[in-house]
Amino acid sequence: xxxxxxLEEFEARIQRGEKIEPKDWMxxxxxxxxxxxxxxxxxxxVVGMLPEGNWITRAPSLRRKLVLLAKVQDEAGHGLYLYSAxxxxxxxxxxxxxxxxxxKAKYSNIFxxxxxxWADIGVIGWLVDGAAIVNQTMLAKxxxxxxxxxxxxxxxxxxxxKRQGYEIVATMAKGTPEQKKMVQDAVNRWWWPSLMMFGPHxxxxxxxxxxxxxxxxxxxxxxxxxxxxxxxxPQAHAVGLTIPDPDLKYNPETGNWEFGEIDWDEFWRVIxxxxxxxxxxxxxxxxxxxxxxxxxxxxxxxxxxxxxxSRVA
Amino acid sequence: xxxxxKAENEATDTxxxxxxxxVQEKQGAPHEHAGSVHAPDAExxxxxxxxxxxxxxxxxxxxxxxxxxxxxxTPSDDGPFFDPGNDKxxxxxxxxxxxxxxxxx
Ligand SMILES: [Fe+2]
Ligand SMILES: [Fe+2]
Numbered sequence: 001x002x003x004x005x006x007l008e009e010f011e012a013r014i015q016r017g018e019k020i021e022p023k024d025w026m027x028x029x030x031x032x033x034x035x036x037x038x039x040x041x042x043x044x045x046v047v048g049m050l051p052e053g054n055w056i057t058r059a060p061s062l063r064r065k066l067v068l069l070a071k072v073q074d075e076a077g078h079g080l081y082l083y084s085a086x087x088x089x090x091x092x093x094x095x096x097x098x099x100x101x102x103x104k105a106k107y108s109n110i111f112x113x114x115x116x117x118w119a120d121i122g123v124i125g126w127l128v129d130g131a132a133i134v135n136q137t138m139l140a141k142x143x144x145x146x147x148x149x150x151x152x153x154x155x156x157x158x159x160x161x162k163r164q165g166y167e168i169v170a171t172m173a174k175g176t177p178e179q180k181k182m183v184q185d186a187v188n189r190w191w192w193p194s195l196m197m198f199g200p201h202x203x204x205x206x207x208x209x210x211x212x213x214x215x216x217x218x219x220x221x222x223x224x225x226x227x228x229x230x231x232x233x234p235q236a237h238a239v240g241l242t243i244p245d246p247d248l249k250y251n252p253e254t255g256n257w258e259f260g261e262i263d264w265d266e267f268w269r270v271i272x273x274x275x276x277x278x279x280x281x282x283x284x285x286x287x288x289x290x291x292x293x294x295x296x297x298x299x300x301x302x303x304x305x306x307x308x309x310s311r312v313a
Numbered sequence: 314x315x316x317x318x319k320a321e322n323e324a325t326d327t328x329x330x331x332x333x334x335x336v337q338e339k340q341g342a343p344h345e346h347a348g349s350v351h352a353p354d355a356e357x358x359x360x361x362x363x364x365x366x367x368x369x370x371x372x373x374x375x376x377x378x379x380x381x382x383x384x385x386x387t388p389s390d391d392g393p394f395f396d397p398g399n400d401k402x403x404x405x406x407x408x409x410x411x412x413x414x415x416x417x418x
Contacts, residue, residue, distance in 0.1 A: 023385070023387055087331070153348075299357055300329070302353070302354070
């Protein structure tokens with residue numbers, strides 16, 4: 001009874017557009033869904049460093065290397081903002097990271113694809129960060145205060161990611177025939193996985209209804225995907241690149257770029273662990289965690305020694 | 314390669330305390346809550362806060378406070394706790410009438 005009244009009050013607050021803060025009463029489902037979403041999002045930022053990190057040592061110029069380093073470092077920061085937001089819901093970051101390292105946690109499918117050429121770095125910034133921005137701009141309005149604030153912080157930084165990517169793409173697209181071929185090949189490989197980033201169709205997305213009702217999300221997967229396609233197609237055409245979709249056509253009545261069907265078998269295959277790089281990504285994460293152990297030990301030893309001194313003083 | 318036992322790994326993986334981070338973005342502006350970091354001591358907390366919350370170089374100052382040291386009101390305080398402020402409209406300048414045409418400031 002009591003809970004039913006509280007739930008009504010909670011939903012009324014959401015309807016009025018109020019933000020929910022960590023100490024406020026919230027239904028267990030809301031808390032669980034947020035922990036799931038925010039931690040998956042944090043893991044995605046962290047695992048997302050791997051495909052791009054792969055190219056830092058091989059960037060074609062010092063400028064490109066500086067930029068890529070800064071971008072990858074930003075993604076680490078995004079992971080930390082999000083773990084920090086998740087912790088306000090009563091989970092430990094430690095716990096979440098263990099789940100990731102043990103292979104029990106999900107992260108965005110897109111990072112299970114390989115980065116084969118330098119053009120992939122441009123296309124990732126343009127398409128993958130571009131898709132992330134569409135999603136995150138929506139999440140910046142999320143009903144959970146700490147999530148929304150982390151998203152606002154992230155969105156401010158993401159525009160640089162997208163622009164540096166598009167700059168690489170545009171440069172290669174007007175370069176030598178080989179460069180142009182290389183960047184078109186990267187677009188061909190990354191286009192469909194980028195569309196999959198928005199998740200299954202609304203009709204196949206079991207969590208959507210609840211997340212929308214509680215304004216954790218304010219737009220559906222399909223709405224966001226359409227928005228991304230509408231923004232991106234003209235950007236491709238502006239630099240003379242084609243989108244690998246024979247069904248793509250503009251509908252002047254709706255103003256939408258209509259596109260073909262996504263290969264959902266591939267989507268589910270990669271989610272279940274059989275993407276091209278799932279195992280490699282987890283191996284690299286575990287290795288990084290183990291190799292960082294000495295840093296954690298040293299910091300703890302230093303703090304213990306200091307702590308002792310200040311207590312004596 | 315160093316192979317550690319699970320127990321050894323757990324010992325080194327113990328989670329460090331949480332620190333709340335407050336940042337000042339502009340000269341004269343108040344410090345605002347930015348988020349949190351884990352760190353074994355205040356010095357490393359400051360360094361981590363810089364790496365996480367000051368990558369764009371716009372900050373003037375950072376405070377870190379052990380999260381456990383913060384005492385906060387709870388949402389149920391909303392009514393009675395803040396009441397003394399809510400019912401004193403005479404603390405606002407609009408409460409007072411001033412003859413027409415007089416410039417107060
Ligand atoms: Fe990011
Ligand atoms: Fe990004």
